[in-house]
Amino acid sequence: MNNKAKNNVVELVTEYLFTICAVIAIFAVCSITVYMILKGTPAFHSVGVLDLLFGTTWKPTAAEPEFGIFFIILTSIFGTTISVLVGVPIGLLTAVFLTEVANKKIANVVQPMVELLAAIPSVIYGLLGLMLLNPLMYQLEKKIYADSTTHQFTGGSNMISAVIVLIIMILPTVVNISASSIKAVSKDLRAASLALGASKIQTIFHVTIPAAKSGIMTGVVLGIGRALGEAMAINMVAGGSVNLPLPFNSVRFLTTQLVSEMGYAQGVHREVLFAVGLVLYIFIMLVNLVLQKMRKEASIDG
Amino acid sequence: MDSQVGISLKTKRKRPMDMFLYGLIYLCAAFCVFLLAVIIIYVFAKGFRQVNWSFLTSVTSVLQGTIGIAGNIVNTVMIIVITMLIATPVGVGAAIYLNEYAKPGKLVNLIEFATETLSGIPSIIFGLFGMMFFGQTLGLGYSIFTGSLTLILMVLPLITRNTQEALKTVPESYRQGAFGLGAGKWYTIRTVLLPSSMPGIVTGMILAIGRIVGESAALLFTAGSAKTLPNTLSQLFPKVFQSGGSLTVQLYLAATSEGDFDTAFGIAVVLLILVFIINFGTKRLASKLEVTRID
Numbered sequence: 256m257n258n259k260a261k262n263n264v265v266e267l268v269t270e271y272l273f274t275i276c277a278v279i280a281i282f283a284v285c286s287i288t289v290y291m292i293l294k295g296t297p298a299f300h301s302v303g304v305l306d307l308l309f310g311t312t313w314k315p316t317a318a319e320p321e322f323g324i325f326f327i328i329l330t331s332i333f334g335t336t337i338s339v340l341v342g343v344p345i346g347l348l349t350a351v352f353l354t355e356v357a358n359k360k361i362a363n364v365v366q367p368m369v370e371l372l373a374a375i376p377s378v379i380y381g382l383l384g385l386m387l388l389n390p391l392m393y394q395l396e397k398k399i400y401a402d403s404t405t406h407q408f409t410g411g412s413n414m415i416s417a418v419i420v421l422i423i424m425i426l427p428t429v430v431n432i433s434a435s436s437i438k439a440v441s442k443d444l445r446a447a448s449l450a451l452g453a454s455k456i457q458t459i460f461h462v463t464i465p466a467a468k469s470g471i472m473t474g475v476v477l478g479i480g481r482a483l484g485e486a487m488a489i490n491m492v493a494g495g496s497v498n499l500p501l502p503f504n505s506v507r508f509l510t511t512q513l514v515s516e517m518g519y520a521q522g523v524h525r526e527v528l529f530a531v532g533l534v535l536y537i538f539i540m541l542v543n544l545v546l547q548k549m550r551k552e553a554s555i556d557g
Numbered sequence: 558m559d560s561q562v563g564i565s566l567k568t569k570r571k572r573p574m575d576m577f578l579y580g581l582i583y584l585c586a587a588f589c590v591f592l593l594a595v596i597i598i599y600v601f602a603k604g605f606r607q608v609n610w611s612f613l614t615s616v617t618s619v620l621q622g623t624i625g626i627a628g629n630i631v632n633t634v635m636i637i638v639i640t641m642l643i644a645t646p647v648g649v650g651a652a653i654y655l656n657e658y659a660k661p662g663k664l665v666n667l668i669e670f671a672t673e674t675l676s677g678i679p680s681i682i683f684g685l686f687g688m689m690f691f692g693q694t695l696g697l698g699y700s701i702f703t704g705s706l707t708l709i710l711m712v713l714p715l716i717t718r719n720t721q722e723a724l725k726t727v728p729e730s731y732r733q734g735a736f737g738l739g740a741g742k743w744y745t746i747r748t749v750l751l752p753s754s755m756p757g758i759v760t761g762m763i764l765a766i767g768r769i770v771g772e773s774a775a776l777l778f779t780a781g782s783a784k785t786l787p788n789t790l791s792q793l794f795p796k797v798f799q800s801g802g803s804l805t806v807q808l809y810l811a812a813t814s815e816g817d818f819d820t821a822f823g824i825a826v827v828l829l830i831l832v833f834i835i836n837f838g839t840k841r842l843a844s845k846l847e848v849t850r851i852d
Contacts, residue, residue: 262741269743270658276650277659280671280717283710287678287686294689345585352586356579365586367840368593373852374832375596376771378808379825383596385812386603423592430589431852456575484679486774487809510681510774517685517778532685536678543677547670 295533298526313497315524322527330500331509335482338421346429354437373427381491388416409505412494420488425478436470469553480542486510509535604822616786628784632801637769639705648716656724676714680775683711687779699800704780712765718851723757756846767835773805
């Protein structure tokens with residue numbers, strides 16, 4: 256074989272190899288989707304769609320087992336909503352501090368600290384929640400329910416603990432995305448607003464933040480995704496019973512349900528857990544689609 | 558409004574709302590700083606005494622009366638090595654395809670959509686899929702290899718996107734120069750593009766390692782929780798196909814089912830030091846070599 260022909264073969268082979276590498280991502284997403292659907296749907300047949308999704312009793316190991324995951328779905332939706340509602344304002348104001356209020360020196364110290372928060376493994380958040388938040392919540396619980404005869408004491412492993420951990424865990428995401436989108440707002444806009452006599456705060460809240468809205472929204476959606484998918488940390492602080500997501504109830508999220516029961520579940524119980532996984536996957540996919548749509552629109556606009 | 562006419566231009570009008578919002582802004586920033594401080598101080602106060610040479614080099618054993626995490630350290634290192642050995646070439650290859658070969662069209666859109674989607678899937682879903690596909694369908698069971706294969710899917714987008722970003726910054730003239738001198742595409746990639754985008758690739762790799770070190774949910778049902786240490790080097794290879802709990806998984810088990818909080822905090826200290834070094838490393842690297850880092 257002469258040199259040129261050999262080179263052509265090499266070129267062809269490398270191009271194919273690189274193409275295969277790139278296609279693996281498509282292959283991965285397809286197989287994850289197919290597997291989630293294949294494994295997640297049998298439970299809907301064996302338990303019944305309505306009994307499964309809207310049933311409120313979870314007794315997987317009883318003689319006559321019941322597999323209602325309605326409270327689990329509710330807990331995930333509530334927990335995510337509340338943690339985003341509280342976490343986003345805190346994160347946004349921190350981003351404002353970093354980009355508009357603090358001088359460079361301080362911002363250069365605080366920004367890396369926020370990045371470090373993002374790098375801390377979730378089991379450490381869980382461990383700290385377990386050691387610091389739960390005892391605190393237990394004290395509160397004892398005070399509030401001192402005279403109650405119906406309340407089931409949880410030792411502080413409750414919905415509030417889980418939501419607080421979630422708020423802390425979505426903070427870095429919201430701060431980083433908001434900060435970079437506020438930084439991207441053109442200086443002219445701010446200058447025009449200040450020149451018209453608006454104060455700095457008025458400029459921030461009436462000009463800069465509205466101008467950075469699309470980027471901030473991306474951060475919010477990323478935060479929603481993160482809160483929905485977080486498993487280990489909240490599993491350590493949320494308690495272990497399937498309950499209505501009330502503040503002082505021990506609760507199960509979609510994710511924590513998987514973490515805590517996947518290890519030993521058998522038969523229909525196992526099928527139902529895969530169904531829980533499928534529900535979670537559908538939620539996550541919806542969030543992903545919204546996110547990608549927003550990113551596409553942002554790249555067209557800007 | 559009349560009352561303001563007499564006020565000099567030099568006196569600033571007091572705006573209570575502004576003061577209130579400034580207060581809130583400072584409060585929120587202080588909260589973030591306070592959080593990090595509490596986490597670091599508490600973890601180190603509780604766990605620092607625990608971390609010593611024997612903690613790092615022995616395995617917890619009731620018979621010998623030792624408490625240690627050497628097994629988990631070895632498992633974590635093995636998972637990192639295997640994952641990166643496969644994920645790096647694949648991720649870099651994908652980026653090269655997207656940047657150097659592909660023409661804009663349906664396939665590229667699909668690949669980018671898939672990469673974005675992969676990076677948005679939470680680790681518990683990867684864990685579930687890894688357990689079903691690699692563990693059961695491929696019959697690998699609970700093993701370090703199953704865990705690594707699962708994590709490859711998770712870190713792939715990270716490596717691909719950081720490499721892509723690095724390739725984008727290589728000037729077009731480099732390529733034209735190489736082609737003009739008669740170099741083939743593969744030769745150009747090997748000798749010009751890859752070396753000049755090396756900092757971006759390394760940044761992506763370190764970020765991926767950081768992700769692996771902190772990962773727990775994707776490993777619990779794939780790599781399992783064994784904490785034994787291979788006795789001889791020849792046992793190291795078979796260990797790939799046996800169960801092995803990472804540091805994070807051991808922390809989780811110690812804090813929940815085992816109720817061994819000393820070990821949990823000891824591991825937490827080790828993990829914190831590791832992720833801080835990794836975070837600091839990528840930051841230094843990124844600023845020194847002027848690469849954009851994509852988390």
